[in-house]
């Protein structure tokens with residue numbers, strides 16, 4: 001039975017060589033298995049990453065950058081299991097059985113933190129451009145191998161844009177999809193066919209169940225629409241004014257969660273320029289402002305620390321409907337740390353500027369001699385999404401700390 005299954009996959013891999021395969025049979029399979037050369041280029045994080053207990057999905061990404069810069073960053077941070085360059089060469093960054101940090105804040109079918117259940121593949125390219133012939137060949141083969149090994153059906157081969165979601169922010173009152181367009185092209189019918197994928201998810205299970213709302217209707221059309229709807233929506237992302245702010249298109253619509261990053265440049269109608277981290281009042285962004293997204297920036301999966309006065313005027317604007325939730329953490333300028341449910345309504349609406357905010361986080365308490373970071377948040381202790389408030393009041397992500405170096409009395413916060 002296993003051999004039959006192998007053969008079936010073979011047919012998928014070389015769909016137009018049916019006749020030839022009929023003759024060569026299993027021999028050919030050995031050739032193709034060898035045909036996909038995978039080079040080990042293991043991240044320095046590899047050995048530190050825990051072994052995953054389950055594998056239900058494959059998540060496809062596009063790097064939005066070029067070969068060399070992309071692999072450097074993904075290797076340095078351990079952000080994928082496999083990396084596929086434009087020549088179709090495959091590198092192994094994190095061993096398949098271990099956890100790679102590629103999907104960030106994510107949920108699929110009720111399963112939070114999709115990294116814990118998936119294998120991530122980074123493909124050099126752009127979310128709205130076709131990949132190379134060589135990439136089609138290698139990716140098709142790589143998918144077939146992984147799908148067979150973990151028994152992953154075609155409709156569980158997902159894109160990062162499908163599983164990513166954002167915490168409430170000044171544009172969205174609720175947790176929402178649309179945080180990223182990463183890997184969007186892999187939802188296209190014809191692209192999937194060429195990759196040997198017959199089925200795709202017909203809808204977003206977490207929108208259906210009400211866990212998240214649609215943040216970007218065009219993206220939703222590309223991901224789940226019929227072929228014609230998909231094409232129309234893609235035009236929106238490639239049209240001339242796609243990167244210009246209008247009454248119906250905000251900075252977030254264009255740049256997603258990167259809107260306030262240093263790498264995003266806003267070119268105002270009066271000729272002035274400002275980087276995302278220099279903009280203060282997002283509501284006053286003039287219509288006609290052009291947005292330039294840097295090519296070389298890959299997904300930055302470190303969580304945004306929000307700030308009152310920058311991301312919104314008050315807690316409601318910054319954290320949306322989760323402003324008074326237990327899992328919204330406020331770091332006041334005077335050093336106090338409070339959870340949203342501990343603060344009265346009046347105080348919540350008048351929190352001072354420079355108050356830092358984490359949305360969707362658990363308060364882990366202090367790291368002490370008797371209580372290690374691992375005991376508090378387990379495998380997530382050194383994730384970039386886990387934060388430590390150090391005794392000097394700075395807030396540092398987990399991937400910048402070594403286990404022995406976490407100061408006593410550091411307070412830890414990890415994603416809910």
Ligand SMILES: [Zn+2]
Nearest residue numbers: 061160182299
């Ligand atoms: Zn991605």
